[in-house]
Amino acid sequence: MLFEQVLQQIINGLMLGSIYISVAVAFTLAIGILNFLNFTIPALYMLAGMVGWSLSQYGVPFGLSGPINWAFALFIGIICAILASLLVERFTYRYFKMKHGDATEHAIPLVSSLGFLLIFEYIILIAHGSDTRGFSTAFSNLDWRIGGFIISIPQLLSLVFSILIVAGLSVLLKRSKVGRALRAIAENPDAATIMGIDVDRIVPIVFILIGFLCGISAAIFAINYHEVSPYMGDHVGTKAIAAMVIGGLGSVWGAIAGGLIVGLSETLSIYFFGASSAQITVWGLLLVLLVFRPTGLFGHNAIGKGKF
Amino acid sequence: MSDPILRLEDISKSFGGVRVLEKVSFDVERGARHALIGPNGAGKTTLFNVISGIHDPEQGKVLLEGKDLKGIPSRKRIKKGLSRSFQNIRLMPHLSVLENVMLGQHSRFQFLDMVKPLNFSAKSTGKAEAIETLNSFGIDLYEGQTVSSLPYGIRKKIEVVRALMSEPQLLLLDEPAAGLNTAETNTLRDLLKEVSNRGITLLLVDHDMPFVNSLCEQVSVMNFGQLIYDGPISDLKKDEKVLEAYLGMDEKSERSNA
Numbered sequence: 001m002l003f004e005q006v007l008q009q010i011i012n013g014l015m016l017g018s019i020y021i022s023v024a025v026a027f028t029l030a031i032g033i034l035n036f037l038n039f040t041i042p043a044l045y046m047l048a049g050m051v052g053w054s055l056s057q058y059g060v061p062f063g064l065s066g067p068i069n070w071a072f073a074l075f076i077g078i079i080c081a082i083l084a085s086l087l088v089e090r091f092t093y094r095y096f097k098m099k100h101g102d103a104t105e106h107a108i109p110l111v112s113s114l115g116f117l118l119i120f121e122y123i124i125l126i127a128h129g130s131d132t133r134g135f136s137t138a139f140s141n142l143d144w145r146i147g148g149f150i151i152s153i154p155q156l157l158s159l160v161f162s163i164l165i166v167a168g169l170s171v172l173l174k175r176s177k178v179g180r181a182l183r184a185i186a187e188n189p190d191a192a193t194i195m196g197i198d199v200d201r202i203v204p205i206v207f208i209l210i211g212f213l214c215g216i217s218a219a220i221f222a223i224n225y226h227e228v229s230p231y232m233g234d235h236v237g238t239k240a241i242a243a244m245v246i247g248g249l250g251s252v253w254g255a256i257a258g259g260l261i262v263g264l265s266e267t268l269s270i271y272f273f274g275a276s277s278a279q280i281t282v283w284g285l286l287l288v289l290l291v292f293r294p295t296g297l298f299g300h301n302a303i304g305k306g307k308f
Numbered sequence: 309m310s311d312p313i314l315r316l317e318d319i320s321k322s323f324g325g326v327r328v329l330e331k332v333s334f335d336v337e338r339g340a341r342h343a344l345i346g347p348n349g350a351g352k353t354t355l356f357n358v359i360s361g362i363h364d365p366e367q368g369k370v371l372l373e374g375k376d377l378k379g380i381p382s383r384k385r386i387k388k389g390l391s392r393s394f395q396n397i398r399l400m401p402h403l404s405v406l407e408n409v410m411l412g413q414h415s416r417f418q419f420l421d422m423v424k425p426l427n428f429s430a431k432s433t434g435k436a437e438a439i440e441t442l443n444s445f446g447i448d449l450y451e452g453q454t455v456s457s458l459p460y461g462i463r464k465k466i467e468v469v470r471a472l473m474s475e476p477q478l479l480l481l482d483e484p485a486a487g488l489n490t491a492e493t494n495t496l497r498d499l500l501k502e503v504s505n506r507g508i509t510l511l512l513v514d515h516d517m518p519f520v521n522s523l524c525e526q527v528s529v530m531n532f533g534q535l536i537y538d539g540p541i542s543d544l545k546k547d548e549k550v551l552e553a554y555l556g557m558d559e560k561s562e563r564s565n566a
Contacts, residue, residue, distance in 0.1 A: 177417060184400050184411050191398040194360070196386040196415020196474060 008149055009271045010264060015152065015224070017263025018159035022217035023240035024247065024255040025166050026210045032250035033186040033206050039113040040088045041214055042237030043120035044081040048215035049228035050124045052077030053133050070137050074222060078215030085211030088116050089204050117233075124230045132229040135222045158220040163256060165216060169209070170252050178205060186250075238279070239266065242286050248299020257297055261285075312371075313338040313478050313509050319358055319368035321351075328354045330533045331368070336478070336526075341500075341510045343520045343541065346530035347553060352513045353395065355530070356482055359511075360392045361385045372478070386415040389477035393467045393484060401456035405447075405466055408455055409438040412473025441469055445499055461492030465499055472503065479503065481512035485519045497523050529553070 023045055030038035055073035059065040068076070092112040142153040173179035181202050184192040193199050217236070222228050243262040247254025262282055269281035289296070312335035321329040328351045336342045344352050357363045359370055361382035370377045372390055380388070391412075399408045413434050442449060447465055455463060464484060471479055484500070485493045493516065500523060504510055514520050520527070521541060529537035529550050536549040544550055 177414070180403075180407060180411060181414060183403060183407075184414075187400040187402060188398065191394075191400070192411075193383050194362075194386070194392070194398070195411055195470075196383050197411070198383065198419055201419050 004148060006268070006271070009267045011149060011151055013264035013267035014260055015155035015159060015263070016267060017243075017260035018155070018162040019217055019221050019224075019236060019259075020240050020243045020262050021162045021166060021256050021259035022213040022220075023236050024243035024259045025169065025252055026213040026217075027240055027244045028247075028250060028252060028255045029206055029209055029213075031244070033182055034093060034203065036093060037110050037113075038088070038210065039110060039237075040085070040092075040116040040120070041210065041240070042233030043117040044085055044211050044214035044233075045218045045221075045236055046124065046228075046230060046233035047084055047120055048074070048077035048081040048218035049135075049222050049232055050077075050128060050133075050230060051080045052219065052222060053135050053228045054128060056135070057133075070135070074219040078212065078219060081215035081218070082208050082211030084116075084120065085207040085214070086204060088113060089207040092116070093203065093207075094200070121230055121233070128230065130230055132227050135226050135228050137223050137226070152224065155224050158224055162217075162220065162259075165213070166252055166256055169213075173252070178202065182206065239282060242282050245296055246286055246289055248296030251296070251298040254296055254298030310335065311338045312336060313373060314359070314511065315369075315371040315374075316355075316359070317369040317371065319355065319365045319370070321354055321358060321363060321365050323354075328533050329358070329365070332530070332533070332535050333368075334528045334535060334538045336509060336511050339504070339507060339509055340526050341504050341524045342512070342526040342528070343524035344511060344513045344528050344530065345515070345517075345520060349532075350530040351533040352530055353482060356392065356480055356513060360390060360480060383415070386474050386476075389475070390480070391415075391471040391474045391476035391478070392480035393464075393471050393482060395482040395486065397460075397463050397467055399455045399463055399467055399470070402454050404453065405442070405450045405455060405458070406435070406438055408466060409442060409470050409473055410434055412470035413438070415474040438473065441472060442466075445469055445502065461488050461496070464488060464492070464496060468496075468499060468503065472508070476508060478509045478511065481510065481514075483514050484512060485514050485516045493519050 023041060026041050026044075027038065030036050030041070052070070052074040055068045055076055056070045057067060059067050092109040144151045144153050144156070173182060181192065181197045182205070184195070184197060185199055185202060189199055218228075218232070221232065221236070239262050240259070243258035244255055245258070246261055247256070247258025265281050265285055266278045269277045273281070293299075314336040316335075317333050319329050319332045320327070332351070332355060344355065346352055354363065358365045361377065361380060361384075364378075372385075372388060375388075377385060377388075377390075400411065403411070439449065445465065447462070447469060450458060450462075455466065458466075464487075468479075468481070468484065481500070484496060488496060497519060500510060500512075510524075512520075512524070524541055527537070527539070527541045527544055528535060529544070529547075531549075531553040536553060537544065537547050539547075
């Protein structure tokens with residue numbers, strides 16, 4: 001009986017991991033290509049979820065429309081996350097690059113991105129309060145029961161979808177011209193510029209991808225866990241950073257492995273030691289892993305330099 | 309008769325009050341193999357940085373094919389036919405040989421062309437072109453190896469081939485032979501002669517005089533930020549200022565060693 005329950009927790013853990021995968025990859029892109037720990041990422045995630053909820057509940061502000069279909073509302077939520085991400089690019093990364101020639105040598109963009117995190121969070125708090133809101137979708141209770149185990153079909157599809165998106169991103173980075181330019185920027189932005197790569201126009205693409213990944217992840221969360229809240233980004237953000245580091249900085253596939261490992265250790269920890277133990281287990285695991293493998297599972301020696 | 313591809317007019321540049329370049333003027337003829345030599349600290353690399361747009365000169369003009377390059381950033385100069393290699397190799401160490409060479413094609417891409425969703429079409433032609441150029445210079449593809457794992461001499465050659473991918477008219481080479489052994493220097497010289505035979509003008513800085521002598525016909529000599537000689541390399545040893553700048557120092561150092 002215990003064995004079966006643990007196995008069910010493992011299934012749940014892998015499903016939870018699918019939420020962390022996309023957000024971890026978003027962190028990895030920012031660190032790997034731009035050497036920029038982008039703290040706004042959890043807020044982008046939250047923004048997509050809350051905007052989606054708000055639209056599906058009330059419609060467009062000022063009474064311009066009635067409640068919008070949940071799927072379309074989430075789609076607009078994802079667009080909002082992308083736009084917000086571009087706003088962050090404009091006022092953190094690009095601003096400091098223009099002013100100082102290099103954004104990554106300064107801790108300032110990191111602090112600015114933290115500022116954006118709080119501003120976005122409190123705008124939503126003012127608009128909608130701090131309550132957790134229910135998010136109802138068309139397929140709320142589609143479960144697949146095999147041999148006593150419950151596998152939620154939306155969750156299973158989400159996991160597959162997350163992995164497909166990351167695989168697509170990996171192909172984009174490896175095989176396309178934009179991908180090659182991005183990897184060149186990751187290795188040496190100055191040399192990339194001199195080779196004629198338009199760094200200022202390529203970098204926003206990274207932020208568009210970051211917004212997209214966060215938005216997708218939030219949509220998956222809203223569909224599977226039927227709730228959103230202004231604080232939803234905080235929980236995911238810390239786990240995703242842990243997933244990125246466990247998988248290895250700058251490794252897209254590492255972020256998948258890291259996301260699943262974090263999801264697993266979280267659900268198992270909650271099952272055995274109670275709800276409050278999850279962060280201790282995840283971060284304890286991370287610290288121990290870093291002692292034995294400072295580069296993470298799939299990382300390389302040079303932190304975040306041109307790996308993917 | 310004279311048909312300069314590059315004309316420098318009274319270039320001056322200071323760093324923090326130190327005059328690094330003082331009214332430097334000379335022409336590089338189309339199709340020439342032109343060397344820029346001078347003792348360390350003479351301002352050669354600074355002049356290269358001014359030509360390629362990394363630094364702006366305080367005075368003077370850089371004219372490429374008769375057009376003033378003022379205000380054109382370095383990444384756009386490469387589109388105008390000006391390409392350069394660096395003193396320290398600036399290949400992307402974790403990319404493959406082929407990818408590094410293909411990066412050189414990026415200056416020819418339009419931005420919108422590049423971000424079209426899943427635009428793989430030009431990749432295949434670019435790949436064929438890169439492989440062909442590498443083969444024509446006798447460089448192995450080193451399939452599956454990153455550039456950081458290759459010997460220095462080969463990386464130097466790859467950097468030259470990469471610079472060629474932007475289809476330059478004028479190729480600036482900053483100390484291409486530095487750090488190479490004799491055999492590697494000889495193969496690099498043959499490669500650069502082949503580049504020159506394809507109609508590309510070469511302007512190079514180097515300290516290796518036998519290398520410069522065997523490759524270049526024209527030479528400009530700088531000392532303390534000033535141009536002290538500009539002419540055929542065969543007359544170089546007859547010039548008194550040059551003898552003073554080079555041999556004078558040698559004598560002094562010999563005396564101090566004695």
